Amino acid sequence: MPHSTFKVVTHSPEETKELARRLASLLHAGDVISLTGDLGAGKTCFTQGLGEALGIKRRITSPTFNLIKEYKNTLPLYHFDLYRLDSPLEMLDLGYEEYFFGGGITVIEWGDKVVSLLPSNYLEISFKRLLDENVRELRIFPHGPRWEKATEEWIKPEE
Amino acid sequence: MVKRLAEKLILAIETSCDETAAAIIAEGKIILSNIVSSQVDFHRKFGGVVPEIASRKHVELINPVIAEACSQARVALKDLTALVVTLGPGLMGALLVGLAAAKSLSYATGLPLIGVNHLEGHIYANFLEHTDLKPPFISLVVSGGHTCLIYMEDHGRYELLGETLDDAAGEAFDKIAGFLKLGYPGGPIIDDLSKQGDPRAIKFPRAMLKTEDYDFSLSGLKTAVLNHVTRLKERGEEIPLPDLCASFQAAIIDVQIHKTLRAAKERGVDKVVLGGGVAANSSLRERFRQEMEKVGMRLFYPSIPLCTDNAAMIACAGYYRWLKGERISLDANVDPNLPLCGG
Numbered sequence: 001m002p003h004s005t006f007k008v009v010t011h012s013p014e015e016t017k018e019l020a021r022r023l024a025s026l027l028h029a030g031d032v033i034s035l036t037g038d039l040g041a042g043k044t045c046f047t048q049g050l051g052e053a054l055g056i057k058r059r060i061t062s063p064t065f066n067l068i069k070e071y072k073n074t075l076p077l078y079h080f081d082l083y084r085l086d087s088p089l090e091m092l093d094l095g096y097e098e099y100f101f102g103g104g105i106t107v108i109e110w111g112d113k114v115v116s117l118l119p120s121n122y123l124e125i126s127f128k129r130l131l132d133e134n135v136r137e138l139r140i141f142p143h144g145p146r147w148e149k150a151t152e153e154w155i156k157p158e159e
Numbered sequence: 160m161v162k163r164l165a166e167k168l169i170l171a172i173e174t175s176c177d178e179t180a181a182a183i184i185a186e187g188k189i190i191l192s193n194i195v196s197s198q199v200d201f202h203r204k205f206g207g208v209v210p211e212i213a214s215r216k217h218v219e220l221i222n223p224v225i226a227e228a229c230s231q232a233r234v235a236l237k238d239l240t241a242l243v244v245t246l247g248p249g250l251m252g253a254l255l256v257g258l259a260a261a262k263s264l265s266y267a268t269g270l271p272l273i274g275v276n277h278l279e280g281h282i283y284a285n286f287l288e289h290t291d292l293k294p295p296f297i298s299l300v301v302s303g304g305h306t307c308l309i310y311m312e313d314h315g316r317y318e319l320l321g322e323t324l325d326d327a328a329g330e331a332f333d334k335i336a337g338f339l340k341l342g343y344p345g346g347p348i349i350d351d352l353s354k355q356g357d358p359r360a361i362k363f364p365r366a367m368l369k370t371e372d373y374d375f376s377l378s379g380l381k382t383a384v385l386n387h388v389t390r391l392k393e394r395g396e397e398i399p400l401p402d403l404c405a406s407f408q409a410a411i412i413d414v415q416i417h418k419t420l421r422a423a424k425e426r427g428v429d430k431v432v433l434g435g436g437v438a439a440n441s442s443l444r445e446r447f448r449q450e451m452e453k454v455g456m457r458l459f460y461p462s463i464p465l466c467t468d469n470a471a472m473i474a475c476a477g478y479y480r481w482l483k484g485e486r487i488s489l490d491a492n493v494d495p496n497l498p499l500c501g502g
Binding site for chain 2: 070
């Protein structure tokens, strides 16, 4: 279990993207981010903001059907979406190791479906849709020392 | 048999996402076999559970699927004229299985190998059935993974006019159906329920209807539907499924018709061609037919089995590339983000 958790409330897709943009500067090759929570709560939106800030020019769209979309970049982005996955075994069939250890940033939507396969250091962000149309509650769980440190840097300046 | 030898026989392999598929067509339009691994017949014959997902499962299925395509078509490898394979876009691991199989066959038989784009295949599904169809036209390809508006000027010459900024059309159907616990795949279920519903019952947003571009956005609509249902549940009200499905579907279709028509007018073409799994939606077909009729344009769409992923459409697209003398070499590679361009 992570030591400390953080809670952030965003009020628009743009605010969710901005939060992601601020995270981008803290990322290193090999980082894994797991996005969990409600359908339509902003997981792809968050990834779009992250990709933008990483310098990716191509449009980042939902990888639900494809399962994985790769974005070439100085720091490549591997965008997973496990919505359609029924068992972690299917993740093995996707050859996920090549991405996790592939020298880029791995973002996994619905990452809670494969918790047992995630590395010991990873950032988990759980999205919740609130009744107010555009408001989202993000809960941030840093896993491992790498993220306990980095999350404080990411969230602190705004608190 | 004499006739068969004179025919141009194309074997195509398609493994861009979930389906392992192989097909043989003659003369660019006659389907002799069209095998898709999820087909009931194929299941019955080879048994076992075929998972929907898992690129490495393509490895187990690819040989039986190709063998079945040959056997159903009563064609031996030596009778073939050329081999065609999907190079992208799609899932890297899945695409690689198809390409490896196609290269091996090409190396072993000496047959020429042709590579095609999966999206191009969805457009070419129409050339299999509508022999009078000729470019130029505007094509809307709508499927689980794609929502693209394309100007096809001539064979092999495309211009991508617009696409989705977030979710694909088929994905929106699946996610809404999943959220409402209606089952999978969501498209046919929502289509059926909509038939008893009023498309004007609930006002959902028509995202990007008024924008000057040809792009689409569906994540806002998805959220609007989710919020609407959540609010009804909170109030303990019953969810009017037929009205909800019809209204959701109408919001998607309205924008698609509007942008497709505008593109056709701007490009001065009088034909619109639909493709992809969502083109099987009955309301989409009917609404497009009505709107095209009003403005005197012709509408084409494939029969339902040719809307979803299959290899016959890949064979057809490859046939036209073969006619132009296009070939790929044995060191060709797949591209998960293969752009639709050329010309």
